[in-house]
Amino acid sequence: MSKKILIINTGGTLSSVMKENGMAPGLSTDDMLSELRMVSGDADLSFMDFLALDSANILPRDWVSLAKKIGEEQSNYDGIVVIHGTDTLAYTSSMLSFMLSNIAIPVVITGSQLSMKHPVADAMENCRLAIYMACEGYPGVFVAFNRKVILGSRASKVRTLSFDAFESINYPNVAEVSSLGLKVNENVVPDRHGIFKVKSSISEEVGVIKMYPGIKSSVLSSISKAGYKGVYIEAFGLGGMPFRDDDFIGALKGLMDDGVAVLVGTQCRYEGSDLNIYETGKRAKEIGVMQAFDMTTEAAVTKLMWALGQTDDMDEIREYFKVSLCGEVDIEGHER
Ligand code: ASP
Secondary structure: OOOEEEEEEEEOHHHEEEEOOEEEEOOOOOOOHHHHHHOOOOOEEEEEEEEEEOHHHOOHHHHHHHHHHHHHHHHHOOEEEEEOOOOOHHHHHHHHHHHOOOOOOEEEEEOOOOOOOOOOOOHHHHHHHHHHHHHHOOOEEEEEEOOEEEEHHHEEEOOOOOOOOEEEOOOOOOEEEEOOEEEEOHHHOOOOOOOOOOOOOOOOOEEEEEOOOOOOOOHHHHHHHOOOOEEEEEEEOOOEOOOOOOOHHHHHHHHHHOOOEEEEEEOOOOOOOOOOOOHHHHHHHHOOOEEOOOOOHHHHHHHHHHHHHHOOOHHHHHHHOOOOOOOOOOOOOOOO
16 A cells, blocks of 8 residues: 655745745745656655745744654655755754654755756655655654755754765664665664654744854853853863853853753764763863764754753753753763
């Protein structure tokens, strides 16, 4: 029997057309029907035009409504494919991984570097893979792009122009397409535990600070003044932050005393942070910051938004960062 797959269109280049002010979403699923049918194999497709946004315009509230919609529809389908702009696709795939943990069907997010209507586009190939992966039945949130399937919480956009725009960061690909067909690495699909429930409460009061030599600790006072509840810091290397002249780490302690959740990771894309090695990291560990280890920035920021939406209790928030919820982090491998 053919698998029932729902295609949810949110916009992005895949469904864009040239308009007066540049490329912008303009194709509905109806406009792309013949192309989508051409790559659907045996699947029985249904369509939903949910948003028509360049993904630079995606807002946290869109994640909430998308997760709720997927939650409503998941029992009616064998799999769901989400068409999304590539720019913030990895934030959406990360956030949906937290909101939809324990979902029983595949949710596969895809997009493309060229519009579906472009004669040499990657759009059809990416949709073909996403639909195929959605039919395979592995539950969870995934990204399908350029003949690779990546765990939703490990995806990151790494190239602006090439078709190979996404990588799986610090984690193996879930699946790859070769002349042998689609090979799924079952060992890296995280196990699901417990019942499925959409957990879509989030806090938007989260800031991100990237370290650079000369950063002033006064930026932190603007974080608490603005009423932020959490901040993610992309620190140097293994997680180093300065304390010479202007004591950034000391100021961070003040921010934590004001009740702000502080999560520290690294601005290096690969291999993650470890605060146990250098004094510039150990001092931060001693004041009790939470650690992002080998999480992508996309997963770290969305996990912080999500955790702050689940509870106001700082001890509980810390608990969320001591475990991997959907394969987003390898704590044992980095906590020496
Ligand atoms: N600006 C587009 C978007 O993210 C880029 C793309 O889809 O490739 O919506």
